[in-house]
Amino acid sequence: MGEMEQLRKEAESLKDQIIVARKGFADTTLQEAVAGTAVVSRVQLKTRKTLRGHLAKIYAMHWGAGLTQCVSASQDGKLIVWDTLSTNKVNAIPLKSSWVMTCAYAPSGNLVACGGLDNMCSIYNLKGKDGNVKVMRELASHTGYLSCCRFVSDSEIITSSGDCTCILWDIETGTEKTIFAGHLGDCMSLGVAPDFKSFISGACDYTAKHWDIRDGNCTHTLSGHESDVNAIGFFPNGNGILTGSDDATCKLYDLRSDQELITYQDATIMCGVTSLAPSLSGRLLLAGYDDFNVNIWDALKAERVGVLAGHDNRVSCIGVSSDGMACCTGSWDSFLKIWN
Amino acid sequence: MTIRNVHDCGQRHRPRVACLKKVEALVLEMQDPTSGVKSQTQRLVITTIPHALTGEDVVAWIAKRFNVDAAEGCAIGTMMVAFGYIYPLRDHKRLILKSDASLYRFQTPYFWPAQQWPVEDTDYAIYLAKRNIRKNGVLELHEQEQYNNLHKWLNHKWDFIVMQAKEQYRAGKERKKPDRVVFDCQERAYWVVHRPPPGSVSAMDLGLLRLIDPNQEESETSDYFRRIIIFTEQCIMRPRVKSSVSLGANPWLTDDPAYWDLNSLTIDNPTRMRVERWTFSFGELLSDPRGRDGFRLFLKKEFSSENLAFWEACEAVKWGTASTIHEKAQQIYKTFLARGAPRWINIDGKTMEVTVRGLKHPHRYVLDAAQTHIYMLMKKDKYGRYLKSPVYMDYQRRATDPEAHNFTETQLAQNAKNRRPSLSPIILRQQEEEQQAKLEASGPVDLTQVMSKLDKRNMLKEGQK
Numbered sequence: 001m002g003e004m005e006q007l008r009k010e011a012e013s014l015k016d017q018i019i020v021a022r023k024g025f026a027d028t029t030l031q032e033a034v035a036g037t038a039v040v041s042r043v044q045l046k047t048r049k050t051l052r053g054h055l056a057k058i059y060a061m062h063w064g065a066g067l068t069q070c071v072s073a074s075q076d077g078k079l080i081v082w083d084t085l086s087t088n089k090v091n092a093i094p095l096k097s098s099w100v101m102t103c104a105y106a107p108s109g110n111l112v113a114c115g116g117l118d119n120m121c122s123i124y125n126l127k128g129k130d131g132n133v134k135v136m137r138e139l140a141s142h143t144g145y146l147s148c149c150r151f152v153s154d155s156e157i158i159t160s161s162g163d164c165t166c167i168l169w170d171i172e173t174g175t176e177k178t179i180f181a182g183h184l185g186d187c188m189s190l191g192v193a194p195d196f197k198s199f200i201s202g203a204c205d206y207t208a209k210h211w212d213i214r215d216g217n218c219t220h221t222l223s224g225h226e227s228d229v230n231a232i233g234f235f236p237n238g239n240g241i242l243t244g245s246d247d248a249t250c251k252l253y254d255l256r257s258d259q260e261l262i263t264y265q266d267a268t269i270m271c272g273v274t275s276l277a278p279s280l281s282g283r284l285l286l287a288g289y290d291d292f293n294v295n296i297w298d299a300l301k302a303e304r305v306g307v308l309a310g311h312d313n314r315v316s317c318i319g320v321s322s323d324g325m326a327c328c329t330g331s332w333d334s335f336l337k338i339w340n
Numbered sequence: 341m342t343i344r345n346v347h348d349c350g351q352r353h354r355p356r357v358a359c360l361k362k363v364e365a366l367v368l369e370m371q372d373p374t375s376g377v378k379s380q381t382q383r384l385v386i387t388t389i390p391h392a393l394t395g396e397d398v399v400a401w402i403a404k405r406f407n408v409d410a411a412e413g414c415a416i417g418t419m420m421v422a423f424g425y426i427y428p429l430r431d432h433k434r435l436i437l438k439s440d441a442s443l444y445r446f447q448t449p450y451f452w453p454a455q456q457w458p459v460e461d462t463d464y465a466i467y468l469a470k471r472n473i474r475k476n477g478v479l480e481l482h483e484q485e486q487y488n489n490l491h492k493w494l495n496h497k498w499d500f501i502v503m504q505a506k507e508q509y510r511a512g513k514e515r516k517k518p519d520r521v522v523f524d525c526q527e528r529a530y531w532v533v534h535r536p537p538p539g540s541v542s543a544m545d546l547g548l549l550r551l552i553d554p555n556q557e558e559s560e561t562s563d564y565f566r567r568i569i570i571f572t573e574q575c576i577m578r579p580r581v582k583s584s585v586s587l588g589a590n591p592w593l594t595d596d597p598a599y600w601d602l603n604s605l606t607i608d609n610p611t612r613m614r615v616e617r618w619t620f621s622f623g624e625l626l627s628d629p630r631g632r633d634g635f636r637l638f639l640k641k642e643f644s645s646e647n648l649a650f651w652e653a654c655e656a657v658k659w660g661t662a663s664t665i666h667e668k669a670q671q672i673y674k675t676f677l678a679r680g681a682p683r684w685i686n687i688d689g690k691t692m693e694v695t696v697r698g699l700k701h702p703h704r705y706v707l708d709a710a711q712t713h714i715y716m717l718m719k720k721d722k723y724g725r726y727l728k729s730p731v732y733m734d735y736q737r738r739a740t741d742p743e744a745h746n747f748t749e750t751q752l753a754q755n756a757k758n759r760r761p762s763l764s765p766i767i768l769r770q771q772e773e774e775q776q777a778k779l780e781a782s783g784p785v786d787l788t789q790v791m792s793k794l795d796k797r798n799m800l801k802e803g804q805k
Contacts, residue, residue: 003562004562004565007562007565007566007569008565011565011568011569014568014573015568015572017572018572057547101548144551145548145551153659154661155660155661155662162550162551164552170662170704172661172662172663173662177704184552185550186550186551186552188550197627204550204552205552214658221571226358227358228358228550246358247358247359248358248359248362267406268406268412268416270359270362270363270366270416270419271359271419272358272359290359291415291419293415309415312541314545314547332545332547333541
């Protein structure tokens with residue numbers, strides 16, 4: 001028993017040391033640093049297009065690298081590639097397992113990937129020879145559901161799973177290159193850095209971790225949330241991390257000084273965050289909530305500057321296009337809306 | 341045969357809805373006799389039942405409490421109704437808050453959604469049976485279907501269920517009329533929330549369940565503490581760097597693209613902060629393409645540029661497509677590793693042996709050992725010399741120090757008019773590839789050529805002697 005006490009004291013003292021070290025590097029708070037910037041006025045976005053076609057809850061969507069294409073996955077077992085400007089469906093891919101939880105579009109535009117309760121990540125080749133879309137690879141090695149997948153290039157993909165690990169795959173051989181283990185809860189989401197050298201993952205152990213793709217090591221663990229981290233994304237300059245959690249708050253962390261900068265919360269918001277996306281410059285943060293709305297936050301001042309209300313059920317996924325001109329929200333009411 | 345999924349890790353008992361605690365706190369505030377929502381009495385034919393609220397009172401209270409507008413107050417109220425903390429007295433199947441004179445009542449805590457026990461089918465069966473006893477044929481279509489299904493699945497318990505239903509019905513009759521009405525309403529509201537009619541949006545719909553059990557407590561053994569200690573020690577050891585790329589004028593505020601131009605890949609005079617960043621570590625220098633350019637220039641002057649070229653070629657193998665690995669590895673062997681190669685690199689015998697052996701069956705990481713050796717060589721020797729070299733000093737001298745903007749109003753307006761679209765990323769990538777090709781074509785110093793020329797000269801000299 002004496003040993004336990006000793007260990008407990010040591011753990012506590014180390015945690016205090018970390019807090020002191022972090023304070024030492026905090027030469028200013030975000031509030032002070034942005035005191036001089038102008039306030040963003042009320043942002044009003046309107047629904048410009050509604051993409052109809054899914055028959056069940058939409059669980060995920062992802063913009064392509066081009067300016068108007070996106071892919072969405074729904075529990076009716078379909079992966080649909082949309083041309084958002086004309087609202088046409090470019091491809092409607094039937095899936096083997098209808099319990100899909102995530103989808104991703106490769107930066108080159110040639111591949112899409114999806115996965116879910118089948119524990120596998122299926123890669124589809126959109127630019128196949130006779131125009132048919134076929135399964136190119138099925139990456140099966142996870143022992144839990146696939147919660148998120150993101151392409152690093154046409155030959156590599158990172159997946160996060162409910163078995164608490166993330167895996168970097170080599171698509172051509174279909175094998176795992178690196179397994180990133182360290183989370184203590186289901187990994188719910190992941191985001192790849194703009195320079196493709198690292199990625200971040202958020203999990204049900206209330207933390208987010210930053211990993212180096214080449215070394216396979218976890219470089220930062222960011223805690224502070226009081227419930228599962230559902231959504232995660234890089235700040236556009238690659239030095240910050242945005243997380244959204246079931247405790248109804250979003251947080252911004254700084255990677256270089258290894259601490260939390262600001263929390264986006266409001267007493268009127270009690271429902272958890274399901275998805276988030278920063279605007280192109282990073283000044284605005286769009287977060288989708290369980291109460292069927294998307295709130296737009298001023299990322300620097302942590303104030304709400306707008307609401308996107310238009311869905312009849314939970315907003316499950318949100319994405320900002322690569323040129324920052326439009327944002328797309330997908331919901332359990334089976335519609336995708338494009339806002340501008 | 342029905343397959344009951346018991347594998348929900350206790351999540352049905354305490355749904356993964358962290359917001360319920362906050363809503364409960366709000367409900368308690370609303371029920372406060374002095375500062376809460378004003379209640380009225382509800383009049384049924386003869387009986388009057390106290391503690392009813394009107395929708396508009398609830399909306400007004402919420403709007404005042406949180407200082408929001410009525411529409412948002414209505415949305416928050418609807419959320420509370422959807423979770424089952426407040427239930428409507430008329431139109432009980434639609435779980436929304438109407439901001440007019442329609443009446444609502446607070447649900448008793450026994451029926452709040454965050455209780456410790458799951459929502460059991462047995463209880464639902466008892467409830468439906470009770471309603472059947474009271475008045476035959478009063479069940480809705482979906483309730484009738486559910487009742488039939490439950491009858492099939494819970495057939496082994498059916499006597500118990502019917503007996504319970506009869507008992508509860510009899511106990512209910514013995515209550516006073518107002519209490520009976522209230523209890524019936526509460527129970528009915530509870531089941532509307534937890535067994536919603538098909539096609540309606542339910543707040544209890546949590547989507548796919550997660551594997552980790554939120555209720556599981558981790559036991560605090562010494563192993564647990566050791567893990568925490570190791571982790572926190574690593575946390576402390578990690579260096580916390582405070583560096584930032586230069587802050588020029590913010591292009592989003594001033595419409596001046598100078599910030600982006602100064603930090604682009606092809607700039608001649610990088611900013612001071614960027615140049616300083618190269619001194620932090622060798623990795624920082626290599627990860628910045630502009631830094632690598634400068635380093636390459638320095639190495640060329642020292643006639644050791646094959647090291648950096650080898651390192652970059654190894655990176656290309658590691659990150660390239662699997663089909664080109666074989667070809668690239670062969671190319672690297674011919675150019676850098678073979679005896680008499682034009683750009684022979686200096687690695688020790690053991691590493692060379694291991695690498696050559698591996699190259700017989702090349703895979704992505706076959707050149708890792710050699711690459712690490714060269715990396716350490718460059719880091720220990722060349723990096724230090726580079727930082728003291730005239731090439732680097734030149735960069736430091738020419739480094740610009742961009743300041744925050746001091747544009748006047750008219751200048752800002754002018755900038756806004758002069759906004760131009762930036763180069764398309766496709767064109768930028770083409771430019772990069774062209775540069776790369778030019779670099780390779782311009783050719784490194786070909787050692788064999790040089791050596792053979794020197795040999796020829798020596799032979800001539802000897803011949804002359």
